[in-house]
Amino acid sequence: xxxxxxxxxxxxxxxxxxxxxxxxxxxxxxxxxxxxxxxxxxxxxxxxxxxxxxxxxxxxxxxxxxxxxxxxxxxxxxxxxxxxxxxxxxxxxxxxxxxxxxxxxxxxxxxxxxxxxxxxxxxxxxxxxxxxxxxxxxxxxxxxxxxxxxxxxxxxxxxxxxxxxxxxxxxxxxxxxxxxxxxxxxxxxxxxxxxxxxxxxxxxxxxxxxxxxxxxxxxxxxxxxxxxxxxxxxxxxxxxxxxxxxxxxxxxxxxxxxxxxxxxxxxxxxxxxxxxxxxxxxxxxxxxxxxxxxxxxxxxxxxxxxxxxxxxxxxxxx
Amino acid sequence: xxxxxxxxxxxxxxxxxxxxxxxxxxxxxxxxxxxxxxxxxxxxxxxxxxxxxxxxxxxxxxxxxxxxxxxxxxxxxxxxxxxxxxxxxxxxxxxxxxxxxxxxxxxxxxxxxxxxxxxxxxxxxxxxxxxxxxxxxxxxxxxxxxxxxxxxxxxxxxxxxxxxxxxxxxxxxxxxxxxxxxxxxxxxxxxxxxxxxxxxxxxxxxxxxxxxxxxxxxxxxxxxxxxxxxxxxxxxxxxxxxxxxxxxxxxxxxxxxxxxxxxxxxxxxxxxxxx
Numbered sequence: 319x320x321x322x323x324x325x326x327x328x329x330x331x332x333x334x335x336x337x338x339x340x341x342x343x344x345x346x347x348x349x350x351x352x353x354x355x356x357x358x359x360x361x362x363x364x365x366x367x368x369x370x371x372x373x374x375x376x377x378x379x380x381x382x383x384x385x386x387x388x389x390x391x392x393x394x395x396x397x398x399x400x401x402x403x404x405x406x407x408x409x410x411x412x413x414x415x416x417x418x419x420x421x422x423x424x425x426x427x428x429x430x431x432x433x434x435x436x437x438x439x440x441x442x443x444x445x446x447x448x449x450x451x452x453x454x455x456x457x458x459x460x461x462x463x464x465x466x467x468x469x470x471x472x473x474x475x476x477x478x479x480x481x482x483x484x485x486x487x488x489x490x491x492x493x494x495x496x497x498x499x500x501x502x503x504x505x506x507x508x509x510x511x512x513x514x515x516x517x518x519x520x521x522x523x524x525x526x527x528x529x530x531x532x533x534x535x536x537x538x539x540x541x542x543x544x545x546x547x548x549x550x551x552x553x554x555x556x557x558x559x560x561x562x563x564x565x566x567x568x569x570x571x572x573x574x575x576x577x578x579x580x581x582x583x584x585x586x587x588x589x590x591x592x593x594x595x596x597x598x599x600x601x602x603x604x605x606x607x608x609x610x611x612x613x614x615x616x617x618x619x620x621x622x623x624x625x626x627x628x629x630x631x632x633x634x635x636x
Numbered sequence: 637x638x639x640x641x642x643x644x645x646x647x648x649x650x651x652x653x654x655x656x657x658x659x660x661x662x663x664x665x666x667x668x669x670x671x672x673x674x675x676x677x678x679x680x681x682x683x684x685x686x687x688x689x690x691x692x693x694x695x696x697x698x699x700x701x702x703x704x705x706x707x708x709x710x711x712x713x714x715x716x717x718x719x720x721x722x723x724x725x726x727x728x729x730x731x732x733x734x735x736x737x738x739x740x741x742x743x744x745x746x747x748x749x750x751x752x753x754x755x756x757x758x759x760x761x762x763x764x765x766x767x768x769x770x771x772x773x774x775x776x777x778x779x780x781x782x783x784x785x786x787x788x789x790x791x792x793x794x795x796x797x798x799x800x801x802x803x804x805x806x807x808x809x810x811x812x813x814x815x816x817x818x819x820x821x822x823x824x825x826x827x828x829x830x831x832x833x834x835x836x837x838x839x840x841x842x843x844x845x846x847x848x849x850x851x852x853x854x855x856x857x858x859x860x861x862x863x864x865x866x867x868x869x870x871x872x873x874x875x876x877x878x879x880x881x882x883x884x885x886x887x888x889x890x891x892x893x894x895x896x897x898x899x900x901x902x903x904x905x906x907x908x909x910x911x
Binding site for chain 2: 528529530532533534535536537538539540543547548551552555625626627628
């Protein structure tokens, strides 16, 4: 088990380095000028040159990268071209918002996907399965920004039970925090439940046809015991791996939803960074998303190893 | 299929159209799902063909062997595990209390089949259905498992419905034999009589096809042709297409006719001989 954790952690470092390099190159290759964005289109050539010299943008690209990386390792992600605030502290402030939103959305997706997927698999090729499959297709086809708009229209503007947007930290006012996050989480979670539901259904159908399920039934176990004790855990091993990818998608895909609901999260920062060519902001926030996605994948690998005794034994023998 | 239908575990697409399944006089076909569940594990248990895939990879062996006590005797898991360890000792698994805490993939094929046997005899059911229980095992382990099954039959007074295509195993294990072909019983009788005087051409061909150590053979004898598809069965006798003795009467299905006392076969030749 510890060996597994160590190998996964060791793979973490080169992945982050490679991603940071790709990010850095992409940001700098994309057309558009940071100086013009910061100073306005009417800026003189002189002013632009001065800005680029001040920010070190006139140096060769590899020098810029190493400089950024070196400072980044020490926790210094530079200051924004736009408002001259330090990027690091800004990210630390925004990260909990996005993490909470993505986690809530992920929970909602699973609460929908696991029981419905299991139900569909158990009633494979019968009416319940068909109805659930149609629902999954519809859910998967709905864009989350559209769902968000509809939710606001109904719950915030017509029925007026929830606020339309804004943010309050959980530590200060948990109830208000949840009431503000429930709609954005729903619009993300419902959409991503479609994929998870289909994975759950497919995997469970496969598991339910295996010999050990026959064994369990031959022992006289009732259907709910067969599903819970014998099938679900086996299906979850595959399901979780897909779940990690889905969580990554949720975390990286919150950009528009955060904008709609006026949530001060990392997604908004990415958006602002792109629009303003604010390199320090863009690089640091994109890298944060990468780290979170990688961490989620690692966590899931470890949980899968706990659920599946074969993985632990095979790897610890090697 | 025979084993699954006895346990009432046929796939949803299959139904039993004719015949009956009786256990100690009660028909199993009329029972509700809940009644069937009460019978499975308590009155009938199954020993599978492939123990590796029949054990759940993510549950400890002790949990799987002990589960029948929880399902049918409302035992606590702690008590069930104690019973599981006792059963694992019954099937001569070395270090049963340590082994009960391990997972199936840590077991050898023979140990896995011993565990499946321990699971099957957990509640001492009067009937065990062993569906080719030694096919997935190598020869020495086969012999051990067969010895174990005989021991269980004698000590726990368990009937065993033993499904196999291995005639040597039949000779060693069985008292009463049903020879089945394409879903039909073609011959039935005590093991001695069937081996001494096979009544049906199919049984005769099977026995001829068994290689022996006494006579050196250049080539294995086989029955020409192949088994008919269940959706396109021949009219009359199921074996007619491959039988070397077929004659006009064979396009009508024969009943089980007497070969001798307590020994019948489904072949018109017997009528000719006796009549």
